[in-house]
Amino acid sequence: MKKLSLFILMTILSFSAIGQVIEITPSYGFQFGAKLGYGPNYLKMEDSSQFGITLGVETYTGLMAEVTYVNMSSGLRIRDVIFSPSESKLADLNLDWFLVGATRYFKQGKVKPFAGAGVGFVVVSPSNENNTIIDNSLDSTTRFAFNFKTGVNIMITDVIGLNLQGNLYFPVNWAGVYVGSGGAGISTGSTVILGGFSAGLVFRIDKD
Template identity: 30%
Template sequence: MKKLLLAFLLISTFGLAAKAQSVEITPITGYTFPAGFNVGGGRAQLEDGQNWGGNLGFSPNSFVEVELSYSYMATRAWTSRIPGAANVDTRTQIHYAMIGANRLFPVSEKATFFTGGKLGTGTLAFPNGDYRSQTRFSVGFQGGVKYYASERIGIRLQANLMFPIISSGASLWWSPGGGTAVGVTGWSPIVQFGFTGGLIFRLQQ
């Protein structure tokens, strides 16, 4: 599955680059707020923290951008008061690899507003090795502004919403109590909201 996803992303990247009028490379960093939710009669939470990553954008015209993105966050995950399960408090890494599109709204030669959505994978990894890494289909939305100081350099500021999808009958990403799964029903209770900013490097075709 991961090899197929990687192959798809590589093929998509070369195809988009060949047709793009401009290409943007944007390293980013920012802040993600805590994501807490009720589950199994108790409480679970992913703590807040700084995120890191990058975007690779391809614009076939002035109003549309196709984008590949990756983000990483180091945080902690915990649960409490879940009947029949021990509490969890463990180091956690969150990875998102996404592909999506933005609608661009140029307001001047220097400023462009944008909004868009993306699809991909979200992975919860545990560096201490106390739980298995889990990967889920994920959906994201973003909106913000780009400001170009020159034809080649700009600044990007945006807000993000990320939704790892947990299907009906699945367990929570981590299973408290040494194998006691926490059931959920049909949708993702995990909603991660944050802000990011980055320096845009624009390559003209």
């Protein structure tokens, strides 16, 4: 965690050194869940809220280099003909996303539509496991991830604006999990898409 914090700090300082315009965008939104099927059974991540913050630095006119942190607090549910014939909660699920990317503005002025993308990793941390289904803890995992976004910034003043955007997150093999005991169980995982939307404020700082 110390190395991760140092990496984020160094990224922020590097971005700050190469650009004259800085944008800070805290946001809050809604994230749709996803389902992974295996045979007639499935694992399902529930819909959830999400919050995040993005630091962007203008490298060229209309092009922002960015570092983003997003948190999602959700739940993991299971339906399995052996372990849980009816859908039941398996565990709470926390996802921490760390992404580095870029955003392109298509228009300058008060209304600024944009699109962007990023790459990085997601830390998936289960907790509060349902002991009636499993008798062991699920391990936290770190997975490669990437994202896409599109939306608009509506500037109220030269410094403060409203951010509205749609989000797509791609965690690679996000739900790899082993369920069972006594040497028997199921294991599944794949790449899924998590879609949602968010809103927030954008603070634009010109260092000149």
